[in-house]
Amino acid sequence: AQSVTQLGSHVSVSEGALVLLRCNYSSSVPPYLFWYVQYPNQGLQLLLKYTSAATLVKGINGFEAEFKKSETSFHLTKPSAHMSDAAEYFCALAGGTSYGKLTFGQGTILTVHP
Amino acid sequence: EAQVTQNPRYLITVTGKKLTVTCSQNMNHEYMSWYRQDPGLGLRQIYYSMNVEVTDKGDVPEGYKVSRKEKRNFPLILESPSPNQTSLYFCASSLRGQKNNEQFFGPGTRLTVL
Numbered sequence: 171a172q173s174v175t176q177l178g179s180h181v182s183v184s185e186g187a188l189v190l191l192r193c194n195y196s197s198s199v200p201p202y203l204f205w206y207v208q209y210p211n212q213g214l215q216l217l218l219k220y221t222s223a224a225t226l227v228k229g230i231n232g233f234e235a236e237f238k239k240s241e242t243s244f245h246l247t248k249p250s251a252h253m254s255d256a257a258e259y260f261c262a263l264a265g266g267t268s269y270g271k272l273t274f275g276q277g278t279i280l281t282v283h284p
Numbered sequence: 285e286a287q288v289t290q291n292p293r294y295l296i297t298v299t300g301k302k303l304t305v306t307c308s309q310n311m312n313h314e315y316m317s318w319y320r321q322d323p324g325l326g327l328r329q330i331y332y333s334m335n336v337e338v339t340d341k342g343d344v345p346e347g348y349k350v351s352r353k354e355k356r357n358f359p360l361i362l363e364s365p366s367p368n369q370t371s372l373y374f375c376a377s378s379l380r381g382q383k384n385n386e387q388f389f390g391p392g393t394r395l396t397v398l
Binding site: 202211212219262272274277 | 288315317325327328329332334376380384385386387389390391
């Protein structure tokens with residue numbers, strides 16, 4: 171069975187500080203991994219995705235994530251937080267026998283303080 | 285503009301009163317699915333459809349029905365809503381063919397069942 175665990179339901183950082191949102195996965199097949207962002211009262215927007223082409227993936231708005239197979243992790247980072255980054259972030263996994271299905275983590279709410 | 289639309293965005297209803305949440309996409313995507321989002325649980329798949337007239341259960345299908353008579357539309361039907369179906373619902377679509385295809389999400393429908 172596939173699963174995704176996001177460590178920390180709430181993360182708070184100061185503006186300009188490093189953002190680190192943690193995601194660990196479990197999959198019996200090579201995973202496809204995604205990070206989505208959800209701004210208040212909006213749907214989910216794709217930040218970036220891992221497709222096995224490169225372990226370091228760059229996404230929109232200055233975010234990037236590194237796939238580490240040995241650690242089964244896909245942590246999301248941004249060097250310098252901006253107030254507009256405040257949102258809920260979801261790590262998701264695709265793969266296995268159910269085509270198209272995304273298995274989501276529990277979500278991490280990012281708060282950015284001035 | 286490429287998008288997934290859902291209606292209504294907000295709905296308050298009473299137990300047992302049948303309702304339908306519509307979902308439409310204009311990207312000619314084969315794959316469509318419904319998720320529900322609950323605090324601390326992330327998003328969980330309710331039903332999905334690989335193409336017209338092809339639907340199947342996701343992880344939490346109890347109490348829901350779907351249909352796919354046209355490629356662009358994928359309505360979610362609650363025949364007899366109950367309070368435990370109070371949730372935020374998202375429709376998503378993607379191209380078929382690869383598991384790493386990006387899924388596009390609608391803006392969400394917040395349902396309250398009294």
